[in-house]
Amino acid sequence: MKTQPSFDQKALEKYLWEAAVILRGTIDAGDYKQYIFPLMFFKRISDVYDEEFENALAESDGDLEFAAFAENHHFQIPEGAHWTDVRETTTNIGSALQSAMRAIEQANPDTLEGIFGDASWTNKDRLSDAMLTNLIEHYSQHTLDLKNVPDDKLGNAYEYLIKEFADDSGHTAAEFYTNRTVVKLMTMIMDPQPGESVYDPTCGSGGLLLNCALHLKDEGKEYRTLKLYGQEINLLTSAIARMNMFMHGIEEFDIVRGNTLSNPGLLENDELKKFNVILANPPYSIKSWDRKAFESDPHGRNVWGTPPQGCADYAFQQHIQKSLDLGNGRSISLWPHGILFRDAETEMRKKMIEQDQVECVIGLGPNLFYNSPMEACLLITKTNKEESKKGKVLIINAVKEVRQDKNIAYLEQSHIERIYKAYQSYDDQDGFSKVVTIDEVLKHKASLNMALYVSNVDSSKVQISLDDALANWQTSSEQLSNSMDQLFKELG
Secondary structure, eight states: OOOOOOOOHHHHHHHHHHHHHHHTTTSOGGGHHHHHHHHHHHHHHHHHHHHHHHHHHHHTTSOHHHHTOGGGOSSOOOTTOSHHHHHTOOSSHHHHHHHHHHHHHHHSTTTOTTTTTTOOTTOTTTSOHHHHHHHHHHHTTSOOSTTTSOHHHHHHHHHHHHHHHHHHHSTTGGGTOOOHHHHHHHHHHHOOOTTOEEEETTOTTSHHHHHHHHHHHHTTSOOTTOEEEEEESOHHHHHHHHHHHHHTTOOSEEEEESOTTTSOOOEETTEEOOBSEEEEOOOOSOOOSOHHHHHTOTTOOOSSOOOOTTOOHHHHHHHHHHTBOTTTOEEEEEEEGGGGTOGGGHHHHHHHHHTTOEEEEEEOOTTOSTTOOOOEEEEEEESSOOGGGTTEEEEEEOTTOOEEETTEEEOOHHHHHHHHHHHHHTSOBTTTEEEEEHHHHHHTTTOOOGGGTOTTSOGGGOOOOHHHHHHHHHHHHHHHHHHHHHHHHHTO
């Protein structure tokens, strides 16, 4: 088998991105991913199949039957469904591509079912035979096998494409992209260990989960025993997440598709499956969710109450808490600052704090959410806090620990290290961190607003977003309505 010399990371990224350039003018930027990622994955598994075949052939002294055995391959590629079969097709190429992808999915039902998504490859108005030929020939320039392109290199390139697609499409980016520097901080704080289970209830492209495995790998620990779980509502994005795992060489994972709030997909004995570590960047302040169903949730997730219709943040947070292992469960979730002090959620926040599962709150700077100027925060919880931390919450005000670059911001390594060290030391640092008691928080009406506890924040400048204001108004209206109903009942 002919192979090209291994190329460096930047050359690989440039080569893969150039496929998107071919689509320019015909396909919207927001749709690149539904064509490029499946095509790239198709090429990868075809090339790896050939590599495995050649290796098995050499091992068996040319035994073709042995080389084709399923045991010698990660994935099965049925006859007529290989990349070269599609490459040799000259007409109705989209139909040939679609047929090959479906055949591969059917031949690998336990691992690849639905992984190529549901893009319409047969729409010749968008994808002419000439354009598809150009795409296929572009990807045929290089062999994407393990020898030329190891998992870590391809995985990094895949994440580079996710970022590029996010930048190119703008409004769709938040679906599947979380600031990588924040992800690094979140992973360091959670510190997943070999053999633990890790879950992301709104996993997007799987970046938070993958980073847990890569974190262990960087530390020289056994990362393959990490059990990765995720749920994602969007069909394409869930497929991208699964491809992302395979591109990184991760095979022990379970990513399900569906609405986490209305239909949690990871169950065990008809109950929510429990996990050692949960990392999450849920969609914030969503208004379109089934609040009525959550009031009588069959999984008992409304442990602190039912959030207002205009803001489902605490529905997700309660799902997270209910999904944690009771022995050593720990979670970290990325939210807008409003979750710390909004009036609409006072009672739920009060119950959360009273249960003594909030370990730490970290305030982050603006623009860390993709395409959004709002400030973010990290909420860290534990089901079983260390004795020295019981009855306490660590507040870290890291709002100024941020580097602004045009309309996006990121954490520099020095920022990450300072925040992480403050979390580790769990003590007071003037103007940066403070350990407060639960009683103290409750005296402030369960508000975790940083300005109340860490002096470098000006409380007069704390602003509430429009969504937060609407959530507060909605809850107040509901409370007034309930009070009036009660009054009329008492008056007869």
